Amino acid sequence: MKNDDPLDNLFDKLLENESIFKSKEVLRPSYTPEFLPHRDRQINSLATILVSALRGDTPSNILIYGKTGTGKTAATRHVGFELEKKSENLNTFCSVLYINCEIIDTQYRLVANLARQFGEDIPMTGWPTDQVFTKFKETIDSKQQVLIIILDEVDKLIKKGDDVLYNLSRINEDLKNSKVSIIGVSNDLKFTEFLDPRVKSSLGEEEIVFPPYDAEQISDILHQRAEMAYKEGVLDDMVIPLCSAFAAQEHGDARRALDLLRVSGELAERESKQVVEERHVRNAQEKIENDRIVEVVRTLPTQSKLALYSVILLRKNGYVNVTTGEVYNVYRQLSQNIDMDILTQRRVTDLISELDMLGILNAVVVSKGRYGRTKEIDLSVPVESTLEVLFEDYKLKPLENFKPVITSQTHL
Template identity: 35%
Template sequence: MYMSDGSDLDDVWATGEIFDDEEVLHEHWTPESVPERESERDEIIRGLRRAFRGEAPKNMFLQGKTGQGKTATAQHVLEMFEQRADQQNLDVDTVYVSCANHKSSYKVACDIVEQYMGENPYGHGQHKVFEMMFDVFESLAEIVVVVLDEVDSIGDKHDILYSIPRARKQGDVKNTKLGIIGITNDSTFLSNLDPKVKSSLYDSVIQFDAYESEELQQILSRRADRAFVDGAVDDSAISLCAAFAAQDKGSARQAIDNLYEAGEVALDHADDLIIDDHVREAEERVEKRYITQSINGLTIQDQATLTAMVSVSVDGDEPARTRRVYSEYSNLCSEIGVNKLAFDRMRDHLLELDMIGIIDGKKRTGDGQGGEKYYWEMSTDTGTTIEVLESISRLDDVIDIVVSSSQNSSITNY
């Protein structure tokens, strides 16, 4: 059996001299501060400072699409909050939960109990689990801030959001004052809460709007100074990374991912300076990887809804009303053997696709037919999306029909 000595792979193995500290480009790395979010930071501080007057902190929701610095800003403020509390001998603690993998209030409560008691109470009744959760809060501090990141993942039963703000009044806690910081990527989450939850839950909604190109340049410049060796990144490349992200989602995460990938591209080409050409190639790679990961993680109903949206895009009908997308969806369901959902349920899938950034939905006044209506268009590159959908055997034939039947396709790859 022939085995290569590896000499033909030397270029692939080459590490070059581009990166200095890659850690600062990783998603889990948290910056010491987020200067571009000073006004949002100050709003969070105003909500927390009530604790220094002996009151419970405000219940706050940080709202905005992914990559807008919500979590980083909250973590930065909470670190300052705990430091100041120590200086003033105020007994505070923070409980952080990522709700991304918890599809219910019950599972979030189980996570909190497990974090502090070392054993997951899953299997006990919800009343018992909530009782254990409140025992945890009582054992921690006089003031406890509960951070529920990606809180929109908990589904449509919001018991935990109702119970925590009312815990002291209901006698679930006696000595501890509780506040919630909810972080959500879903702009519809708060409006869909049960009225009784709304009335007891939030005092403040802090909106994190999409970053502008100049702000993204500042963020990238700070990261680049630490991530790469001196002189390894052309200023123009940083500007281009920022411009690509600003034109798309305004996401700092997207801009950082593009810059990181541009460094990898430069290594692939044995270059020691990251330039615009590397950024362009990196942007294509990142886009393809993101679309592939997103689509492969979708349910078949999500995929059918997305295929319908692609068909609308290929026909040049964007932005399209929900009814237009539903018409395409209805036809596709019979072709791929999927049960057709009702109109409202299909729209829910459009909203889910919007939340993860594959499509974009905006409300605007309808064409003389009542109030505001949703209009939808692709957020990801349609050609790349088609390429990924074609790799799904159940959709392959349908995608071929969608593309070939279009008389006015604007998709460059097809």
């Protein structure tokens, strides 16, 4: 029996269009190129410190700073890869282990992950942390080797205490055969202020700063990757300059520029276009910004989501620049409806300020004369996509069709 279901041919139709990409993966943050433009000085500094590992000595611990998209992770992984390759040629034992502390953010999980990279079968939970640490030390000390541990986003790790950094920074005292060196990578130049002074001094023996890229440097990076990522002649002349300009506005974020270059191509392909144009870049910029906002909204605490939903409800009821008093009135109704603790108006005003800093709201302090000062609040995000994300939270789901009683309040 013939099946005329149009979905049967869905992928066949999509595959008929030839891709404009040669390799999309080279535009992703996880890709480490063999050559990193405009990072020679930082790479040489890193290699100069780590070369002692090839002589069997313990390299100094290193802290690497720089804003997002300045090449910190790519450069560190690149040097680590070259170090391992050279150690094989010299028949010395050097291992470079990479940990993303945004994902692996507790001492137990970190040490268990390190031990598992050496083949130890350690459960994700259940053992005392001291036992996991002892097992890790026994495992790496079973032969002569130099171990370099890259802790990317290391500032995320210390939010739950700096015990793990303290223990790792002193680990060499307990080792006879192996040696351990730590490289901490962070976007936050001030995170060491929260560290125990002993950890701070041992962890930051050497420091390397990665400055932001300018538009010209980002352009060089994009030309290098575009050559690998795209087929010849598919990029309009204005695509790379525009991606560079947008990323330069974002404090020289090369990662943002690469995302723009990739998403622009994906949008062009969805339109079955064989050329990526300037409008695709502008659409990609909008899409990436919306995606960022959606992700920020998704991770907000419930109370912040209620404050945001209050502003949206007022907006949908015809209010443009709403006041904190009006927001608080709606917020109280929402909280009562789902049995949430009702915060004070001052605390809700603080939440509004935080949403302003995140770029979700725009809150401006205005004088109301004898009524004092208040904040006029407007949305900086698209309503429908924001509502979709808010209602993903099961606590807010019952409020989907909520109709607030709105009374105008112009005073705090």
